[in-house]
Amino acid sequence: ETGVTQSPTHLIKTRGQQVTLRCSSQSGHNTVSWYQQALGQGPQFIFQYYREEENGRGNFPPRFSGLQFPNYSSELNVNALELDDSALYLCASSLAGGGPHNEQFFGPGTRLTVL
Amino acid sequence: AQKVTQAQTEISVVEKEDVTLDCVYETRDTTYYLFWYKQPPSGELVFLIRRNSFDEQNEISGRYSWNFQKSTSSFNFTITASQVVDSAVYFCALSEYGDAGGTSYGKLTFGQGTILTVHP
Numbered sequence: 001e002t003g004v005t006q007s008p009t010h011l012i013k014t015r016g017q018q019v020t021l022r023c024s025s026q027s028g029h030n031t032v033s034w035y036q037q038a039l040g041q042g043p044q045f046i047f048q049y050y051r052e053e054e055n056g057r058g059n060f061p062p063r064f065s066g067l068q069f070p071n072y073s074s075e076l077n078v079n080a081l082e083l084d085d086s087a088l089y090l091c092a093s094s095l096a097g098g099g100p101h102n103e104q105f106f107g108p109g110t111r112l113t114v115l
Numbered sequence: 116a117q118k119v120t121q122a123q124t125e126i127s128v129v130e131k132e133d134v135t136l137d138c139v140y141e142t143r144d145t146t147y148y149l150f151w152y153k154q155p156p157s158g159e160l161v162f163l164i165r166r167n168s169f170d171e172q173n174e175i176s177g178r179y180s181w182n183f184q185k186s187t188s189s190f191n192f193t194i195t196a197s198q199v200v201d202s203a204v205y206f207c208a209l210s211e212y213g214d215a216g217g218t219s220y221g222k223l224t225f226g227q228g229t230i231l232t233v234h235p
Binding site: 044 | 158165
């Protein structure tokens, strides 16, 4: 069984640029959630994708957007990067619409640094 | 709004000591789930335990045990006979039914985390 994978591992961008982060869900999982974890903080929910549509969103501006593909993999796009976007971005996959009872399996994360 | 508080920022113990990590949560929902995750230095969050709001029975799983008390909104986690490999950041998290146009989803609300260091 293949776990959740994310790419790239690390990324350095400058303020104002755009970035795309990628996530492959665990085998058999159809729901992907994205979280932002600033240094020394707990992860914060960005949004969730189920059946290729956004299925809930946290308190993040529209410049954070995403996609889910037919194979359930997902992308997180961030436009107009700001210094505060520097964080570890975690992807999590789960089953069946991501209901609250479902365990979420996390990937290793992408460390984004904005200079 | 939902909130999770982990008052202990850092805990340091010597191997074989028992350690309890505290978690207090706030929610207006009657149906919710509580989780503990472990985050080693590699960064990947590892699922440890899950509890639903209707089941206050406390359990033991290997060296892990938890104490869920709905009356005090607490969900504490204990590691018995700690080991150096237990050193990590531990997160308590709350999951509720969301409000995404009627579709439920499992948004996790995390606490700030507790850094556990187990010394040999």
